[in-house]
Amino acid sequence: MKVNEIFTVEREVSPSIGTNYFLVRLEGGLALLEEGTRSEPGEYRIGAPLKKYFVFKCLEPGEAAIQFAFFRASSPDDLLYEEVLPIQIEKNADLDSTLPGGWSPRRPLTEEDRKLFETVMKGWCGATYDPICVSSQIVAGTNYRFTCKVTTATEISKTYHAIVAVFEPLPNEGKPYITDIIRLLGV
Template identity: 45%
Template sequence: MKVGEIFTAERIVMGGTGFRYAPVRLTGEVALLSSETIELEPGKCGAPEIQRFTFQCLRPGKAEIQFARFRSFEMDTVIFEEVLPFTVEAATDNQLAALGGWSPFEAVSPEDRLVFRKAMEGFVGVKYEPEKVSKQIVNGVNFRFFCYGHPAVQGEHTFPAIVKIYVAPGGEAHITEIQRVVL
């Protein structure tokens, strides 16, 4: 694996059983970008489903991922898989700058904050605070901001999320997607 590389891990679960997988160990410079459940036979009760987890390598070094299978109503029967160790290698500048390739997540610059603020103008209900940013050069620039969302409700209810923003050449910044990060 190289810095900036995005990869997925999939697990199959039987629908209706209550079993789910979750990454329970994530060490090194690897980030969980998203998770989703895909029905293999939509509408069919009890059909198998795929849980897909998407990760990105952030920095060089050793990393580990471990998944656990569990039922939320039966936490005393958690089954831990083996730890998957791997090494993240440094990417060359040419690999990172390649058209269509995502950069690793890095600190948010003042210019990045301006793009984020412009795209979020008029957005209500949740205030997002950008922590890190990753960019992809296409016909324009795609941004992925790792944020913490603060919903406009009483109490402390922050959650991690990825806010995706696109800026066309010479155009305005606009939100293309907001994904809540589910751990």
């Protein structure tokens, strides 16, 4: 696999008898983009098995891994774990992060990154966002993708990971602001 490559993993499920798969491990430079079920073209029948699909994107070079578990609705406590599927992600020679518009690899936050993040998050409530790492893209200004651990401020708090996308305009052209917050699935 190479950086920016997208791939799909499929498993057969049967909702009519209550069998299903779900992702239990996602490690390294991978992101889960989508999951769902579908029937084979022209073969949909009530009660027929379906394909559950998981779409992943390779984000950065290095070692990565995914693992799935199978269960039956009649015995949800009896999970059958598949072996961990190791994935080696290589640099993509077609991508050069030194070119204008290229994203840098994820890296630990500098003091300047942390100050920028705190500035744009000031006043947000309902959850705490703890930045873990960041990547940047030089454009007419700078785009940032902060990977964060998010904890909801609810009676029973929930924790998940998200990308907080931020744009910082060129000097004297405005203040930095959040452009998107994307919850990461399966992390």
